[in-house]
Amino acid sequence: MTTVSAEEREGAHARVREAIADLRPLLVDVSMDLHAHPELAMEEHHAADRLTAELAREGFAVERPVAGMATAFVGRRGTAGRHPRVAILMEYDALPGVGHACGHNLIAAGGLGAALAVARALPEVPGELMAVGTPGEEGEGGKIIELEAGVFDGVDSAIMFHPGSHNWAIRHATASCHVVMKFYGKAAHAAGAPEKGINALNAAIHTFVHIDALRQHIPETSRIHGIITHGGDAPNVVPEYAEAKFLVRSLTMRGAEELLAKVKACAEGAALANGARVEFETGRTYAERKNNRVLAERFTRYLEATGETVEEPVLRGGTGSSDIGNVSLVLPTIHPYMAIAPKDTPGHSREMAAAAASERGQEAMLHVAEAMAHVAVDLFLEEGFVERAWEAFRTSGPDLPA
Ligand SMILES: [Zn+2]
Incomplete structure (x- = not known):
């Protein structure tokens, strides 16, 4: 200089x-x-x-x-x-x-x-x-x-x-992670053959319930918030696909990534209980x-x-x-x-x-x-x-x- x-x-x-x-x-x-x-x-x-x-x-x-x-x-x-x-x-x-x-x-x-x-x-x-x-x-x-x-x-x-x-x-x-959850089920007539369907929307809804239970046990400074971006196509078709998006925040990147693992477990548990399958797309972690x-x-x-x-x-x-x-x-x-x-x-x-x-x-x-x-x-x-x-x-x- x-x-x-x-x-x-x-x-x-x-x-x-x-x-x-x-x-x-x-x-x-x-x-x-x-x-x-x-x-x-x-x-x-x-x-x-x-x-x-x-x-x-x-x-x-x-x-x-x-x-x-x-x-x-x-x-x-x-x-x-x-x-x-x-x-x-x-x-x-x-x-x-x-x-x-x-x-x-x-x-x-x-x-x-x-x-x-x-x-x-x-x-x-x-x-x-x-x-x-x-x-x-x-x-x-x-x-x-x-x-x-x-x-x-x-x-x-x-x-x-x-x-x-x-x-x-x-x-x-806060540090934060984005995650998209894709739930896969099986379509069937919702009245005529509901027992033959697998309800992907139920898996998405139960994921929110599991996460709400998880909230009792996270630091006050952490945040988990999500929306359902796809919940099925018609009320008379068992939803074969549902999608939710979540943001998971914690004070540090490490904390956010640890919390994200628990949030994913909530979705996996919900998918398992409903006979559905879930896939995740995880975005870049904000520091x-x-x-x-x-x-x-x-x-x-x-x-x-x-x-x-x-x-x-x-x-x-x-x-x-x-x-x-x-x-x-x-x-x-x-x-x-x-x-x-x-x-x-x-x-x-x-x-x-x-x-x-x-x-x-x-x-x-x-x-x-x-x-x-x-x-x-x-x-x-x-x-x-x-x-x-x-x-x-x-x-x-x-x-x-x-
Ligand atoms: Zn801004």
Whole structure:
């Protein structure tokens, strides 16, 4: 890293503030565009088209597809492979039924804003700036697929944010596993020859009952929740096929995988009792989260300079999960939360979907974009900052609730 004077650094930070003010109409438009076109995990073509077009317009070299995913991308500025390498991450998938109830449209617009602001502040990036499109956060583990494909190899810091109902610089997250259960039975006339049928739906229903019994004996911070996605085709046909999907969460990956084995045993027992057969499709395990305190403290300072107040994090109880956890176990990472809705509004709710298109949502997105861009500028220009982030990474573990 070449030494940069304090004046030059302050000039770059001033350009970040100017860039965000200038980009405001564009970023609001991008967030509303994505909100109006909710796309499910791994089907985010409109979002990926829009985001890559905006990056290309600002001179980013855009690679897409990435890691075999059509809606994953990386936009680059600076010198490929040169350190420091700073990745700003975007998510843009929506949820079935409730649209952008997780506010990923704001994650996308805020990440885009931060990346464009850094590019404008540092016309010659002294390292490599990566704007990474990470599809399929809602269950498909796009970031895990990118990690496995080497997208994050040699990256010094990963920065993103998530909308919510509190301003938090750090928070723990549970590890989680997705499992699809496929129950196979035998069709027969439900009235004329029920004794000749094998009821796959009964096996699915009894799986829920077994899991409810298991709940008495799991840690308070673990979660098991599922739905039936197929329950038969007609009431007068014994269901020959039934399908359920579950999420199994625990404080750590190891805990989640152990609990998953018990959940699978519930399904196997239910299948056996009904003479049915069950097969499992297990997804990628989302890891617990390691928050980088050096990056989080710097982020807090810059976010508060925009007029926001950052609350003390609540490190207790169960929480949601994200594939950013897997990234955070490999390199210095921050994933702060921005309040876009009144305190304690549940995520994945209709209220949160409305907040993701609200004026407060836009304001929070612009503030966080600015703060993330300032942190990235410091990673590029401040001597020793990247090293301090790595030191904190090496000397701390994942955040677990008390
Ligand atoms: Zn989310």
